[in-house]
Amino acid sequence: MQTMDFFLILLAVIATWRLLCLRYQRTHIALLGRHLASLQLERHMETLTQGYTRAIHEKDEARQLQVLDTFAQTERAVALQIQALADSMQQESEQATRMGVLSFCVPYIEQFLPASTRDFRRLLHIHAAGLRHVVDNLDHWGPKDRAYHLSAELYLLQHSCHWFCKSRAVADARLMVRHKVQRQQALDAVSAVTRSAYLMWLKDGAPPAHRV
Template identity: 65%
Template structure:
C-alpha cells in the first residue's frame, strides 16, 4: 500500500512539474508572438487556401490564390521577426527534447538529447521566405501547397517546443489529417534538408 501511495504521489508531483515547465514555455513563446500578427496571417492563409480548393473552377481557384501573395510575404516577414526575437533568449530556455514525451529540464540533465528551438525558427523563417519569393517559379497552386506544408510544420515545431513531440504529432493529425513525415515531404527542399540536419544534431545552415 505504501508503495502504491508513493508511486501516486510521485506521479502527481511529476504532473505538476511538467505542467509548470510547459506553461513557462508557452508564456515565453507567447510573449514574443504578442506584438506580431503572425498567427492572424497564418489563419488567413490556411482558411483562404481551403476556400480556394473548394472552388469547382480551376481558373477561380488560381484567381483566389493569387490574392494571398501579400499575406504570404507578411508571414515570411513576421517569421523572420520572431526568429530574431527568440534568438535573444538563452540556449537553455530554447532547448527542446528529442524524445516523444516531455521531460522537464532535460536541457540540464542531458543536453545532448535536446535541439535548439532558435535554430529551428530560423529554418522556418528561411523556408517561408523561399516559398513566398517563389524562387522555384511555382504556379499559385504549387506555391499554396508548399506554403501550407511550411505552415503545418511550423505549427508542429511550436507545439513540440511548448508541449512535446507526441502532442505536436497528435495535433497535426487531428487538425490537418496529416503526419509530420507527409508534411516534411511537402515543404520546400530547402526547409526539408535544413530540418533534417537540425533533427540529426547538425547545423541549420
C-alpha cells in the same frame, strides 16, 4: 499493505512528474507568447491555411487562381513576421530555448541530458528561411503547387511551436486534429531547403541553412 504503499508512492511520483511537466511547459508557453505578442503571425497563418483549403476545393481553375492571388500580401506578411520571430528569439539564452527530441515531455531535460535537446532558435530560422524560399517561389511552382508547399511549411512551423511548448507527441496530435496531416506528410511536402535543414537540426542540432 506493501502493495498499497507501492501504489501510493507510484501515485505521488506520477503527480509530481505531472506538476513538473505543467510548470516546465508553462515556462515555454510564456516565453514564446512574449515574442508573439507584438505580431499577428497566428492570425495570418490561419487566414492562409483556411484560404488555401478553400481555393483548392474551387472547381473552376480560373476562380481558384483568382482566390490564391488574393493572399499575396498575407504571404509576404507571414514571411516577414516569422523572420521577426526568429530574430526576436535570438535574444533568449540557449538554455531557455532548448527542447527535447523525445516524444514525451521531460521537464528540465536540458539541464541533465543536453544531448537529447535541440535549439528552438535555430529551428525558427530554418522555418523562416524555408518559408521565404517558397513565398519567393524560387522553385518556380505553379500557383496550386506553391500553395500546397506553403501550407506544408505553415503546418510544420505550427508543429514546431507546439513541440517547443508541450511535447512532440502533443504536437503530432494537434497537427492531425486540426489539419488531418501527419508530421511526416508535412515534412515530405515542404521545400527541399526546409526539409534538409530540419533533418540536419533533428539529427545533430547543426546550424540551419542560410537565410534567403
